Amino acid sequence: MKFDRLRLRNFKPYADTDLRFEDGVTVIHGLNGSGKSSLLEACFFALYGSRALDGTLDDAVTTGADETDVELWFTHAGEEFKITRELRRSGDSISTRTCTLDAPDGVVEGARDVRKFVGEELLRMDSDSFRNCAYIRQGEVNRLINASPRERREMIDDLLQLGKLEEYRERASDARLGVEDVLSDKRGGLNKLDEQIEAKQAKDLHDQLNDLESDLRELDDEIERFEGNREDARETKEEAESIIEQAEERESELEELSEEIEELEASIRETESEREALLDEITEIRERIEEREAEIDELADAAGIDDATEDAVADAREALDDREETVREQRQEQRDRVTSLESEAESRRDEAERLREDASEKRERADELESEAETDEADLEELRADLEEVVAEREEIEARFAEAPVDIGEAESHRAALREELDDVQAEIEETVGQLASARDRVEEAEELLEEGHCPECGQPVEDSPHVDTLEADRERVEELSAELGRLNGRKADLKADIEDAESLVDAESRAATLDERRELLEARVEELADEIEADRAEAEELREEADDLAAEAEEVENAADETETDAEEARERVDELDGELEDVDGRRERLDAVDDTLVAIDDDEDEIDRLREQRESKAELADERRDRLEALRERRDELREQFDRDRVEKARENRDEAVDYLEKVEAKLDSLAERRDELTGEIGSVENEIRELEELRDDREELAETVADLESLHEETEQLERTYGDLRAELRQRNVETLERMLNETFDLAYGNDAYSHIELDGEYDLTVYQKDGTPLSPEQLSGGERALFNLSLRCAIYRLLSEGIEGAAPTPPLILDEPTVFLDSGHVSRLVHLVEEMRGFGVRQILIVSHDEELVDAADELVTVEKDTTTNRSTARREDAATLARAEAILEGDD
Incomplete structure (x- = not known):
């Protein structure tokens, strides 16, 4: 790489x-x-x-x-x-x-x-x-x-790619240990299976099963005999219970019929009593109607009508409604006028208050403007002082550039020119260095040849050589180049100093530009602040005049509010008068209501009399129906009394009791036999389960024996794999150690x-x-x-x-x-x-x-x-x-x- x-x-x-x-x-x-x-x-x-x-x-x-x-x-x-x-x-x-x-x-x-x-x-x-x-x-x-x-061993092994072999060996070792654990567990399981099989074979399970099945067959025969006897007793019991049940049903029906006959006789007497009560109630209502007809004329006179009729009451009520509507409209007009005048008065008072508050706010704002103007005057003095300092510093920079080799605005180009000149001088220095090295090489070579007696130009013997004088020229060239190199280095130092000065001028030029911007900002701020002071004072004076006008206007609005309040009081008095008229209307309407209520009550009483008469007739019909029902019930009671046989019922009860007693005994016997059969069935199932378990244990042992054999083979293979990886890693490490030792000796010998x-x-x-x-x-x-x-x-x-x-x-x-x-x-x-x-x-x-x-x-x-x-x-x-x-x-x- x-x-x-x-x-x-x-x-x-x-x-x-x-x-x-x-x-x-x-x-x-x-x-x-x-x-x-x-x-x-x-x-x-x-x-x-x-x-x-x-x-x-x-x-x-x-x-x-x-x-x-x-x-x-x-x-x-x-x-x-x-x-x-x-x-x-x-x-x-x-x-x-x-x-x-x-x-x-x-x-x-x-x-x-x-x-x-x-x-x-x-x-x-x-x-x-x-x-x-x-x-x-x-x-x-x-x-x-x-x-x-x-x-160190892990570092170097990893570098030489041997760490993987150790990782593989460790994996093989882990696999071997895992196989050993599983193998040990399986061997233990195999031994346990052998013990279990031997224990079950010692029980003679098939002989036990034959004996238990023979006992179960004998028990089933006995259970079948008792179940037949139980069925006969159940039939006897059911027949007796049927006879008893029929007798009890007839006796119960007789009791119910007697009770119903008594209830009907009582209800007929009660119905006749209710009819008498209804007749008395009708008589009372008729007397009340006569009393109300006698007092209705007095109520009509009090209500101001000629006849106590529904039409007369309706006409009088319509006239009252018209009068009430007129009065209520007049009262609502006056109430609306009161509300309007009160609202107008309140609005005017609010307006007066608002005008006073506006006047107060304007006076406060005028005071704030006056205070701000005084503060701005102090700030204005500070700004003018800052402006003077900026102008003074700017004049100092102008004075500095008056003595500099360039004017303001030319410092950057002046610095760039100096840097360009410095680059040129550096290039000349590098070129001169190369020429000087070449000249020195020629002088050194020529001096070596001279020492050997040969010409530095052509290599021939020095005697009679036409090129003897060139050596001196080369030496002069070396001195000239050395002097030139010294001059250039001096010029380089001067240029660096000039560049530092130029850098200072660039900074001063940048500062001058900053000061110019600062002066413009300060001058603008001075002028702006002076205008603000003048504007604040003028606005304060104007606000005070506006406050006086608002105070005068508030006084006028307050007087108008008082006049409106007087008009509202007059309207409230008229509302009270109209309320009195409405009370008179309500009193006459109540008297009309009394007449109307009496007429309605008389009509309701007549309707009630009709309803009570209908009830009385209905109850008479109900009493007749109940008398017919009573006659039928009495006939049915006589029939049931003739059908009832007390001796047959007593015999049925004796048979039922004997059957119940036998069933209790046979059920206990059958329960006992069933428990024994369940025990035998359980024992047979247990033996059969043990036989199946024995067969399963033999199958499991055969399968587990095969697994143990496979694991023993796998264990040998993992041991061999672990040894192979370990041997391979050791062999490769030894090879690398020998090579690394050789290379280390070579490298250390070179280094030391x-x-x-x-x-x-x-x-x-x-x-x-x-x-x-x-x-x-x-x-x-x-x-x-x-x-x-x-x-x-x-x-x-x-x-x-x-x-x-x-x-x-x-x-x-x-x-x-x-x-x-x-x-x-x-x-x-x-x-x-x-x-x-x-x-x-x-x-x-x-x-x-x-x-x-x-x-x-x-x-x-x-x-x-x-x-x-x-x-x-x-x-x-x-x-x-x-x-x-x-x-x-x-x-x-x-x-x-």
């Missing part, structure tokens, strides 16, 4: 960065805290997502930003890929909004699927394995050595390169031992800090080589990433690290990315990435540079010095 391009937006300190990577060694350098390591973290994050971060997704987003984009282009196995991750803030949390991997065969979407595709399909390593193999992070160079033996140590041994558990020349064994922890760091780097590089050479073509390894590998190294050890990096390139590592500010590593780079942080914005930028060109320029400058 090779990283091709990285684009970041709002990732940690990077606002917007687009960086390309090339083959070979790329060193990322810059000041501490500038964000160098964040570039490598971004690559790691692109591949593995949140698992590549030490913190949360929120830590990946630039402070103050709500979204982050990371894009990584890379080449893998000759094919091009691109990963895009987009983070977005939602509320207080950050989440992945988009995660896609564009592959030659299609697009993989979703953070989980992309991480799985990278870890399982492309690199065949998860994020931890990537960190252990290819990504040596700052401060983690001793990760493998400081790990416990078990952790002294005569203090003879070799390194690596055992089957990846335990490391370093041997001195005298044969003394040392653990890696006993090495010095720098030696231990080189030892760990050598181990990590050896593992990387083993992976690269062992599975080349199947899963190409990622770039080798070293983040600040020189933290624990002195200058001598750094040189060995540089040598190790060069040798790793020789082993075929296509791309090495190093974060470091060490000059030796920078000099050894093919490509340089310079990281800088803007202290004002706290944002970082990264740019790629050609390491060879920079190295030549620095060498020339050092030579010139």
